[in-house]
Amino acid sequence: MGENPLSAGGGRRPRAGTRRLLVAGALGVLGTVTALAASVPAGAAAGTLGAAAAQSGRYYGAAIAAGHMNDSTYVATWDREYNAVTPENEMKWDATEPSRGSFRFTSADQIVSHAQSKGMKIRGHTLVWHGQLPSWVGGLSTNDLRSAMVNHINNVMGHYKGKIYAWDVVNEAFADGGSVGSLRSSIFTQKLGNGFIEEAFRAARAADPNAKLCYNDYNIDDANANKTRGVYNMVKDFKARGVPIDCVGLQSHLSQGSVPSNYQQNIAQFAALGVDVQITELDIGGSGSAQADAYRRVTQACTAVPRCTGMTVWGITDKYSWRSGDNPLLFDGNFNKKQAYTAVLDALNAATPNTSPSPTISPTPSPTPSPNTSPNTSPSPRTSPSSTPSPVTGACSATLTTVNSWPGGFQSEVTVRAGGSAVDGWTVKWTWPGGQTISSLWNGTQSVSGSSVTVGNAAYNGSIAAGSSTTFGFTANGSAATPTLTCTSP
Numbered sequence: 494m495g496e497n498p499l500s501a502g503g504g505r506r507p508r509a510g511t512r513r514l515l516v517a518g519a520l521g522v523l524g525t526v527t528a529l530a531a532s533v534p535a536g537a538a539a540g541t542l543g544a545a546a547a548q549s550g551r552y553y554g555a556a557i558a559a560g561h562m563n564d565s566t567y568v569a570t571w572d573r574e575y576n577a578v579t580p581e582n583e584m585k586w587d588a589t590e591p592s593r594g595s596f597r598f599t600s601a602d603q604i605v606s607h608a609q610s611k612g613m614k615i616r617g618h619t620l621v622w623h624g625q626l627p628s629w630v631g632g633l634s635t636n637d638l639r640s641a642m643v644n645h646i647n648n649v650m651g652h653y654k655g656k657i658y659a660w661d662v663v664n665e666a667f668a669d670g671g672s673v674g675s676l677r678s679s680i681f682t683q684k685l686g687n688g689f690i691e692e693a694f695r696a697a698r699a700a701d702p703n704a705k706l707c708y709n710d711y712n713i714d715d716a717n718a719n720k721t722r723g724v725y726n727m728v729k730d731f732k733a734r735g736v737p738i739d740c741v742g743l744q745s746h747l748s749q750g751s752v753p754s755n756y757q758q759n760i761a762q763f764a765a766l767g768v769d770v771q772i773t774e775l776d777i778g779g780s781g782s783a784q785a786d787a788y789r790r791v792t793q794a795c796t797a798v799p800r801c802t803g804m805t806v807w808g809i810t811d812k813y814s815w816r817s818g819d820n821p822l823l824f825d826g827n828f829n830k831k832q833a834y835t836a837v838l839d840a841l842n843a844a845t846p847n848t849s850p851s852p853t854i855s856p857t858p859s860p861t862p863s864p865n866t867s868p869n870t871s872p873s874p875r876t877s878p879s880s881t882p883s884p885v886t887g888a889c890s891a892t893l894t895t896v897n898s899w900p901g902g903f904q905s906e907v908t909v910r911a912g913g914s915a916v917d918g919w920t921v922k923w924t925w926p927g928g929q930t931i932s933s934l935w936n937g938t939q940s941v942s943g944s945s946v947t948v949g950n951a952a953y954n955g956s957i958a959a960g961s962s963t964t965f966g967f968t969a970n971g972s973a974a975t976p977t978l979t980c981t982s983p
């Protein structure tokens with residue numbers, strides 16, 4: 494990737510006269526921008542972050558902690574400067590479902606009601622994450638975990654249905670420092686396999702069809718990093734197969750020397766897949782002009798890409814930041830504006846109006862509803878799960894389990910396991926005994942020739958560590974069958 498064209502000099506801000514013309518032109522043609530920018534007089538630079546971002550049809554948000562809402566300066570700064578919010582901890586699983594089936598929304602509701610009263614956009618953070626999980630989740634069996642995950646998504650998204658602009662459906666699932674596509678080991682991968690991400694997104698779409706559904710992660714800021722490539726491949730695969738996903742969240746916990754030179758290209762490459770990009774947890778450790786420059790570059794990178802729809806800083810004041818020693822935010826501990834604040838405000842004011850606002854979401858229809866991902870259904874197999882081991886024909890083996898069946902159809906899951914060595918790419922083959930046909934397959938790519946089926950890995954789940962496994966699944970027409978599977982790896 495080449496250099497970020499905006500990274501040098503930061504001198505992209507047009508002259509005031511030019512800016513006036515650009516804003517005025519957009520006001521004439523873009524209804525959404527007109528509405529968002531209405532609070533800024535024509536020709537004037539906006540004086541707050543939210544109003545400045547709105548001129549180009551974007552939002553500028555902050556993470557808010559309900560526990561600090563008794564600090565009047567904190568709330569006044571939030572209200573004045575930001576037009577969006579992400580609850581910092583209040584919507585996480587440990588906060589919303591501390592014991593199984595018992596939901597608690599008091600703290601999150603406090604933030605949501607306040608934000609609604611100010612007309613702010615609300616980002617929901619987060620539904621499925623290995624962090625801040627209540628301990629009861631760790632003890633669940635595979636089937637229990639699957640139904641608990643879907644139930645959690647249904648209840649939390651259901652409680653806020655219609656109020657949330659975008660949900661971080663799955664957070665931080667990819668591994669640091671691994672090969673492209675490797676997922677972090679968690680209770681979700683261990684019990685549900687890599688397909689848990691797809692299952693979560695399908696359940697989320699059903700729970701609130703009007704919320705944007707995001708995958709959110711850190712260390713995916715460099716366009717070429719293995720972790721970034723893994724997320725990119727997953728999003729590409731989801732889009733190709735119609736798995737519902739609308740946005741990628743770049744958390745962007747950075748320091749002043751660590752904004753990648755290809756940060757803008759990175760945003761652009763995700764946007765080119767047909768998803769929005771949001772900077773979701775921005776904070777940049779540092780001080781003075783170097784910190785301000787880093788903030789400017791990040792802001793310009795977002796505003797240069799039409800589908801980068803908004804930015805959220807992970808807190809308001811350095812006083813309450815989770816990285817307080819790094820002083821990474823836009824207001825110091827006394828709520829004074831820092832140089833970084835001015836850099837962001839100027840970059841937002843310099844942005845050209847967004848001529849490609851993100852399209853209205855049109856929910857992608859799920860394939861044949863899967864009992865494991867449909868809301869409000871507990872799996873009730875009509876047949877006992879059955880499985881067939883396959884002979885190890887190389888570095889991997891594959892086992893098929895029938896997880897559900899109904900008259901004329903069934904659903905199966907195939908576990909692909911690496912042997913004594915890691916595998917990089919796998920292919921599973923079988924022959925149907927009785928004319929069965931696959932209606933929908935996930936976490937793999939299929940080719941069919943008569944009764945012979947060949948399934949290869951998806952772009953993101955080909956690498957399996959020695960002794961580890963991944964899964965793919967499908968729904969099929971016909972009578973449930975357990976053919977003999979072979980697995981090969983190049």
Ligand code: G3I
Pocket residue numbers: 581582624625711744774815
């Ligand atoms: O509320 C309790 C309090 O009752 C208790 O006395 C105190 C003692 O430690 O802990 C308080 O809870 C803390 C909570 O923040 C609220 O302040 C937790 O210990 C602490 O672990 C928790 O940290 C949060 C962290 O996520 C946990 O993973 C941070 O506030 C929050 O900013 C941070 O946010 C994450 C994003 O969700 C995901 N991306 C990374 C980001 C930064 O780590």
